[in-house]
Amino acid sequence: MKPLTNNPILKTFLVLLILIMNTGISSAQESKKRLPIIDVHVHAMKANPNFASEMCPWFLKDMPGSGPNQEAPSFINTNCVAPLKPAKSDKEMQEAILRANKELNITMVVSGDADVIHKWHSAAPNHIIPSLGISNPEQMTVAAFKDSLSNGFYKVMGEVAPQYQGMSPSDMSLDAYFGVAEELGIPVGIHMGTGGNGMANISSPKYRASLGQPFLLEDMLARHPKLKIWVMHAGYPMVDQMIALMGANAYVYVDLAGFIWSYPLEEIHAYLKRLVQAGFAKRILYGTDLMVWPELLETSIGVIENANYLSEEQKRDILFNNAVRFLNLDASKFE
Ligand SMILES: [Zn+2]
Numbered sequence: 001m002k003p004l005t006n007n008p009i010l011k012t013f014l015v016l017l018i019l020i021m022n023t024g025i026s027s028a029q030e031s032k033k034r035l036p037i038i039d040v041h042v043h044a045m046k047a048n049p050n051f052a053s054e055m056c057p058w059f060l061k062d063m064p065g066s067g068p069n070q071e072a073p074s075f076i077n078t079n080c081v082a083p084l085k086p087a088k089s090d091k092e093m094q095e096a097i098l099r100a101n102k103e104l105n106i107t108m109v110v111s112g113d114a115d116v117i118h119k120w121h122s123a124a125p126n127h128i129i130p131s132l133g134i135s136n137p138e139q140m141t142v143a144a145f146k147d148s149l150s151n152g153f154y155k156v157m158g159e160v161a162p163q164y165q166g167m168s169p170s171d172m173s174l175d176a177y178f179g180v181a182e183e184l185g186i187p188v189g190i191h192m193g194t195g196g197n198g199m200a201n202i203s204s205p206k207y208r209a210s211l212g213q214p215f216l217l218e219d220m221l222a223r224h225p226k227l228k229i230w231v232m233h234a235g236y237p238m239v240d241q242m243i244a245l246m247g248a249n250a251y252v253y254v255d256l257a258g259f260i261w262s263y264p265l266e267e268i269h270a271y272l273k274r275l276v277q278a279g280f281a282k283r284i285l286y287g288t289d290l291m292v293w294p295e296l297l298e299t300s301i302g303v304i305e306n307a308n309y310l311s312e313e314q315k316r317d318i319l320f321n322n323a324v325r326f327l328n329l330d331a332s333k334f335e
Helices: 008-032 090-103 114-123 142-150 172-184 214-223 239-248 265-277 296-305 312-326
Strands: 037-044 106-112 128-132 156-160 188-191 229-232 253-255
Touching: 037 114, 037 312, 090 106, 090 114, 106 114, 106 156, 114 128, 128 142, 142 172, 156 172, 172 214, 214 229, 214 239, 239 253, 239 265, 265 296, 296 312
Parallel strands: 037 106, 106 128, 128 156, 156 188, 188 229, 229 253
Antiparallel strands: none
């Protein structure tokens, strides 16, 4: 009998089999070794059927006008080939979050519904960093706020969004809360800038575009010289003020959340490129503003990965290293 390996058909088959097995092994190793990502801007919310529509990324590439007696501009556009699907229940959302923690190796700073945050955190304590938001003094007294931050569960203060209340971030009614964060060494995320198309007409009559100007942070920062803040949404579209503010205040960082999947792609890249070009690649944090569409995580990571003007090192800084430094995390815990 001839040895089996002399049979040319069998030989080809074996070679193919080995090739397939090797590819399988190396892709398994790759998925194990996925580099860690920190998303500093995730919202935990209870599933809400009114807010559970499909969504097309970069939907603000078309912002048609409307009028007071016409139909209100739609906040989200679903006119694309593959709109992202919303999670339909709390359970579905939590499963998607846990999958992203594990498979995409994402650690998230999460603010919003306290019950939801607690559930996610107990399911994945190493991947969920709880954040406590406050945007006006009616929500919580300063003493209660200090209590909550002191018990150790919350590591971050945010999303602070006075702009939606028609208030400047330097408004004195918020000052004592920032004082607490400064005293406890808690980093703070403040919404500045972007609000989509027709925010003041649709849902937030008190919203003022002018209250998103990064310069409005200066008085507050001067009163709290040890406070570390990041400007959520990078003060979009006020890049000149953003650059000037970061130049004057070395503890100020920005995140890219929200605008990286809603505004036109070219516009996003022009904005991000400008910040990097101005020398701030070490001060940009990756964030999504994830609400109900889990696939937004991959969509948003893709924007950074495809930015051909960024070096590999800059991409890793934005996706991970800058957040480790800003949030005082231990990088070795992510290995
Ligand atoms: Zn925001």
